[in-house]
Amino acid sequence: MYTDEDLIKGCIRKDRNAQRRLYERYADILLGICSRYASDTAEAEDILQEGFVRIFSYISDYSGKGSLFNWMRKIMINTAITFYHRSLKHRYHQDIGELQEPAADEMPGHADFTHEELLSVIRSLPEGYRIIFNLYAVEGYKHKEIAEMLGIDVNTSKSQYSRARRYIRKKLAAMSRIRMPGEEEEKDERE
DSSP: OOOHHHHHHHHHTTOHHHHHHHHHHHHHHHHHHHHHHSSSHHHHHHHHHHHHHHHHHHGGGOOSSSOHHHHHHHHHHHHHHHHHHHHHTTSOOOOGGGSOOOOOOOOOSOOOOOHHHHHHHHHHSOHHHHHHHIIIIITOOOHHHHHHHHTOOHHHHHHHHHHHHHHHHHHHHHHHHHHOTTHHHHHHHHO
């Protein structure tokens, strides 16, 4: 079994076998990170591939301080942000202020959602909301850092995060109502 250190040395030497092993070891978990930033699986896979190209290109810069996974995770996040900026040129862009803000519904007391359902809700966020939500709520960046990364005002980051939370609450509340036991019987009685 190869250690991360062995794989790093091999990747620095441009050893294809070491690169393949590093990819196989971390691709699934890094794809999960990319999926939160992407609008669909194909886009997440594109971000993952581009991220691994960067990892292999800059692996000699890895200092060995901190975990290799965290170093690669940061590269994937930065790749997703770069992908977002680049794709803005090719997509219809609607100003975040033009989007209708969802009403802030109260969440039910307790609801269980699958990983796929939560990922679907996150993916359904408008692109700007999704990036900021992930950077702040999932990755733990501060709004000032997010603003610097995305080239936006700190208050824009805060307001988009707030709107993303309301949007997610509304979507999850709607999903909870769909699952409410007895709702089907009520519909049948009304028909």
